[in-house]
Amino acid sequence: MPVFSALSGVACTELMKVTSNAAVVRMTAIFFIKRTQGFIHSFVKCFTEKKGHLLYTLHISMTYFKEVIVRVTGKIKCMKDLELFEALSEEEKQTVTKLARGLFYRKGDPIFSEGDPADTIYLVRAGRVLLYKISEDGKEIILDILQEDDIFGENTIFESVDHTMNAKAMEDTYVCTCAREDIPRLLQNPMTSLKIIKTLADKLNNYTEQMANLAFRDVKGRVMDVLQRLARDYGLNTPRGVKIDILLNHQDLANLVNASRVMVTNTLNDLKGEGRIAVFERRFYLTDRKATKEEINNAQQIKNA
């Protein structure tokens, strides 16, 4: 049963439970995706092989879904679907696909470490990646949180260098990789080059914004700024407010705003008291809708300019 052996983690355990409870030896699984209110959900449906009775429908993460598809079909299609390559012709997309290698990382797995030789560029297909450095006193200094369509390891594009930071998967993550010697072929299409330039320039703007905030704003301003930035990237509109759909604890936030955890906890309590944020099921919500909308729009305008 290649489909089941292709699954892992929670999805695998759940399926095995189904198999034993239902006392069936063979099953057929159908993997499908459904779009509801703009969100994509991935599922697996299991049927008895002989009679075709539906046994189970399981909601699985997109990362698992992609892993299964890749392993079952034996094909890696990670690169050609990326926004980065949408301007390519079908033929060019096939070429790009051949250059790519898909890799899976479980939550917490290191992707690379500082000092490792860098010879690969990474594109996040699903999941989230944390870029960080360890300070001289052993503190984890967060440099960036990456999501789908982000590029990292870009310092290897033209030169043979060592990684200057660490990268690890913040959640189950699927990345496409491309070896340095193949990168010039990716850059042959001017539209792809322009998209890479835009992605890198956006990232640089984001860092500049962070630098200015660190220099000019107090902790409260920095906390609000980080939450607004995260809302821009990971925000979902809900009746409760803008939900920041990323798991962050107070220490993570403290690392992002460069303040102590105690200070950040006190600041968050102040902001909750002022009705500007709320926390529900371990997710932050920006509740001051008017201010949030204006600030996100302003940030978006600056970004577009």
Next chain:
Amino acid sequence: MHNRLKMLDYNKFNCSETAIRKLVRDLETARWVLYEIKQDSETGRVLKSIILMIEREGGGVAGDNGIINEKRLISSLIEAGFDGLLVTDAVNRLFGKIN
């Protein structure tokens, strides 16, 4: 015509390569600045002061054309009490003179 187009493509590739190289270098520098400021090192404090000086006292360290005068910037930072060597290294790295 075909050759002209090929040349145009080649130029585009060359331009994008130059732009990407510059961006990759700037990103590395930006991450270094963020790291130093966040770990609150002496270099981080120098870099924070540079940001403040450029933003608040732009006239003091910038020439008439708006371009930062590195020598003037270094002098101002040393006058503010920072170590000369540290300041020179930070300014040189920030302005892309060393990697």
